[in-house]
Amino acid sequence: MLGPSEAVSSDMLAAMLRYMPVRTLMSFSHGAITEEGLSELLDKFNQAVASSQSHNS
Known part of the structure; x- marks a missing residue:
């Protein structure tokens, strides 16, 4: 039988x-x-995505 970690x-x-x-x-x-x-994490993520999209346009 498997334990919780397995x-x-x-x-x-x-x-x-x-x-x-x-x-x-x-x-x-x-x-x-x-x-x-x-x-804050989501704001940074959204900024990174927006920046990436503007570079690819």
Whole structure:
């Protein structure tokens, strides 16, 4: 019988993280990522995407 650590493979974890809503990071971080921190992260991500798109135009 598999224990909890063996039940979730790295491939399964990667797939879960790939498709989960970004807001879920706050729950998984156990307080390390706050709503404010997540908002800042999304702002930086959006700026990077916008910059990348303007360079490719």
